[in-house]
C-alpha cells in the first residue's frame with residue numbers, strides 16, 4: 001500500500017488514532033440506496049478495511065438525484081456498482097457485494113464488527129436487528145422520511161430498534177415503509193440533500209461508539225426543514241418483541 005499515506009494524511013491528523021482502530025474491521029452495509037450508498041462510501045473513507053454490501057435492487061435513473069451512483073451504473077446491481085465506486089475511490093479497501101435480500105442470506109453470513117442498517121422497509125430492518133442482537137453485533141440504523149432523519153443504535157445489552165414500539169402495534173408496523181415514525185403507508189422519498197446528512201449523522205454515532213462514548217439508547221431526530229435536532233435517550237423495554245427474548 002505504498003503511496004496510500006497521502007490519501008489518509010488529513011483524516012489521520014483530524015482523527016488521530018481512529019483509522020488504526022478501524023483498519024482491521026468489517027462493516028456490513030445493508031441497503032445501498034439513498035442513505036446506504038453514502039454510508040458505504042463514507043465507511044470506506046473513514047478507514048474500515050472490509051465492507052460487505054447487501055442489496056438486491058438495481059440502480060434506476062430515478063435514484064441518481066440522491067445517491068452516489070452514476071449514469072453508467074443504471075441497470076447494474078446497486079451492491080456491484082457500489083463496490084466499483086468504493087474500490088475506485090479508496091485505496092486498499094476490500095469489498096464484497098451481495099445481491100440478495102437480507103432475509104435470503106444464510107444466518108452465518110450476517111457477520112461483521114458493525115452493521116449499518118440503511119433499509120427502507122420495517123420488516124427487513126427488524127429481521128436484521130433481531131439477528132444482529134442475538135449475535136451481539138452493534139447495529140446502527142438510519143431512517144429518512146421526506147426531510148426528516150432518524151438515527152438509532154441497537155447495541156446489546158442496550159435497547160434495540162423495537163424497544164419504543166408497543167407489542168400491539170407490531171403487526172401494523174411491519175411491512176410499512178415509514179422508517180422514521182413507523183406510521184402511515186406512504187414512504188416519502190428524500191431529495192438530494194437528506195441522504196448525505198443522514199449518513200454522516202449515522203457514522204458520527206458509529207465513530208462515537210468506537211471511541212468508547214456512550215451511545216446506548218440514543219435516538220437522534222433531525223428535521224432538515226427547520227433544522228431542529230432532538231436527542232432522546234430510550235431504555236430497554238422488558239416487553240419488546242425483539243430483544244425481550246434475548247439474554
Ligand SMILES: [Zn+2]
Pocket residue numbers: 159160161162163236237240241242243244
Ligand atoms: Zn428491544
